[in-house]
Amino acid sequence: MTDARLSSPAALRNRDPILDVLKSVLPDSGTVLEIASGSGEHIVHFAAALPGLTWQPSDPSDTARASIAAWLTAEQPANILPPLDVDASANDWPVAAADAVLAINMVHISPWAATLGLLAGASRLLPAGGPLFLYGPYRRGAEPMAASNIAFDADLKARNPEWGIRDLAVVAAAADTLGLSLDRVVEMPANNLSVVFVRR
Ligand SMILES: C[S@@+](CC[C@H](N)C(=O)[O-])C[C@H]1O[C@@H](n2cnc3c(N)ncnc32)[C@H](O)[C@@H]1O
Numbered sequence: 001m002t003d004a005r006l007s008s009p010a011a012l013r014n015r016d017p018i019l020d021v022l023k024s025v026l027p028d029s030g031t032v033l034e035i036a037s038g039s040g041e042h043i044v045h046f047a048a049a050l051p052g053l054t055w056q057p058s059d060p061s062d063t064a065r066a067s068i069a070a071w072l073t074a075e076q077p078a079n080i081l082p083p084l085d086v087d088a089s090a091n092d093w094p095v096a097a098a099d100a101v102l103a104i105n106m107v108h109i110s111p112w113a114a115t116l117g118l119l120a121g122a123s124r125l126l127p128a129g130g131p132l133f134l135y136g137p138y139r140r141g142a143e144p145m146a147a148s149n150i151a152f153d154a155d156l157k158a159r160n161p162e163w164g165i166r167d168l169a170v171v172a173a174a175a176d177t178l179g180l181s182l183d184r185v186v187e188m189p190a191n192n193l194s195v196v197f198v199r200r
């Protein structure tokens with residue numbers, strides 16, 4: 001590509017399985033805030049499939065926001081807003097409201113403070129019944145992780161000791177203290193999970 005658009009092979013593989021779950025999780029109308037949008041490919045795909053929703057991408061990375069903006073220029077979707085600079089760990093996000101919040105592949109590739117900030121931000125913004133959707137690999141207590149996730153976890157920690165695959169129960173406990181109840185866990189391809197919390 002000759003512009004700022006980035007493309008992720010993983011995003012192209014997982015976007016349809018994720019979309020299938022989102023169809024049963026998201027409201028029919030309102031604004032969906034995506035945290036850690038990365039390349040922007042997911043949100044472009046989801047917004048085309050679910051045109052009744054307004055989609056708000058975000059990412060703290062300049063490169064990611066340039067890629068998202070380039071995808072918007074190329075595809076001209078009517079229901080995606082320009083990307084925002086949102087660091088999940090910040091106490092204040094430059095977002096007025098959201099009816100649903102998504103974070104795909106962020107929790108394990110950011111410090112724990114980003115997950116705590118994500119949960120707190122979703123709790124601040126979501127109305128009662130509003131969903132927070134997470135996607136990625138998780139530990140499940142003492143259950144052995146798949147070999148691919150053990151290797152991935154080691155690789156993440158070698159890249160940054162503050163990164164790593166989180167225990168779902170620890171994430172759920174932190175969410176619960178912030179008013180987010182674990183609603184659903186869906187097994188996904190390649191040893192990933194979709195995890196849905198709902199604002200009480
Ligand atoms: C592995 S990429 C995932 C991108 C996209 N969601 C996907 O699945 O293709 C992780 C993303 O998390 C973002 N990120 C890292 N730390 C963050 C933070 N504290 N708040 C919000 N996003 C963050 C990065 O900039 C990056 O775009």
